[in-house]
Amino acid sequence: MSDTLSPLAPFVAKLAKTTSLSPADRAALFALPHNVRAFEAGSYLYREGERPTHCFVIVSGFACAQKIVRSGSRQITAIHMRGDGVDFGNALVGVADHGVQALTRVQAAQLPVAAVSELIAGSFTIARAIWIQTLIDGSIQREWTANVGRRDARTRIAHLLCELGIRQEEAGVCARDDYDLPVTQEQLADATGLTPVHVNRVLGNLRMDGVIGGRNRHVHVPDWNRLASAGDFRLDYLRCDVSMSR
Amino acid sequence: MSDTLSPLAPFVAKLAKTTSLSPADRAALFALPHNVRAFEAGSYLYREGERPTHCFVIVSGFACAQKIVRSGSRQITAIHMRGDGVDFGNALVGVADHGVQALTRVQAAQLPVAAVSELIAGSFTIARAIWIQTLIDGSIQREWTANVGRRDARTRIAHLLCELGIRQEEAGVCARDDYDLPVTQEQLADATGLTPVHVNRVLGNLRMDGVIGGRNRHVHVPDWNRLASAGDFRLDYLRCDVSMSR
DNA sequence: CGAGCGTTTGATCGGTGTCAAGGATCGTGG
């Protein structure tokens, strides 16, 4: 298969944004044994407490990392999209402290942990590139903690919409100011630490104010700076190379 | 200097818990150029937006990672203690997305980023060990997101007290059920996404209920399981090897 | 056409924030 058609291509492209990869490195990455599997919306890539046997690369759709607290409510701790590597840390540590669930129908490439582990051991450049991805994930995670901890509902939701827009633009899926968001308001609530009802009201307000347009699981942003301002959003934490204004 | 007396010893010991280090690896770690510096409470190890020139290893005291949101309030995203490596990711990525501030008087060993970078490049075992630490930090970060997102104030605070107890026990500082916590209630509030006033009330309740004892920046836990239950705390996410019951 | 799921809206409740004042503790200087 041509590399550009490999399901791993978006992932490799993402790595290449932070680390210059030699042809040999690229070849080693594309040579990773993998098979693409479809997950229905709501199904689990793996569950909290399991010992994952595979790492994943998302090919299409949205998945989320989540934790369940005793009260039964869940917190979504990350949203994964096309080109994202999911928990390559599994190659190094054992039991998963969180579950990964498909938010929509998801196509994901499965990579055996052992193969990833070998690849990392075999190339410092690749190890470094993947490590940097996990550091960026960590940066996003910190931002999420601040988001649910210290921002009000409106700002929180606007911030999430900004992040999803930028990351999808970065992944080459679509434009930041016009994208599909095929997730329910309940899922947005679990990502922002709110209730579905309140998410609904806040989205309504944002729409009434003209900050966002588009109905029915589609986000349209008439004025990016306005949304970014509403969401207290600065994109440095994403460590991507796109510029802010539009 | 004898290795056991090196300020890096607690850090190396922590690495050794997840990765078996050869004598050469240990020697390379202890050979890292470093100087120990004291930071007054409230001073910054580095600030958000800076490009750090050093990594740090905490020798004594407490430091925190923090982000400031537009409203001016801050979210503490991590608490660092003896033996913790602070942002070794700085060796790989550039600008800091968060600041690191001393919560108490802190002694920290400063390691030039270039030296850490070289060390990582020179030993896969060490790189792996440090990487695993950053993965554990990530696991803690996810737990914090869930904590501020989906737990009520009482549970949130109890959870934090559990984590701090276990981590200090792991670091060999003291017992989990009897430790000094020389931070203000305002700082606890910033760590849990609450207000100082409410933290005060909740701590009062926990004390009245006998879940915690000890006044004045000292935590005493009469019944560990009771606190763990109040905090919805399971220690798997810390990936440490101590057992739960006591 | 009906069932199921998600969205929207209204009414009400409660946990936490805000504002304010007084009390405790501690370091510092006279």
Place this chain on the structure above:
DNA sequence: CCACGATCCTTGACACCGATCAAACGCTCG
């Protein structure tokens, strides 16, 4: 040794954001 100021803790009254409960509405797919 005491006075003083600064900082933090504690407590009370009240406000408000977001949660909860409930019901109607609108899709989509058998």
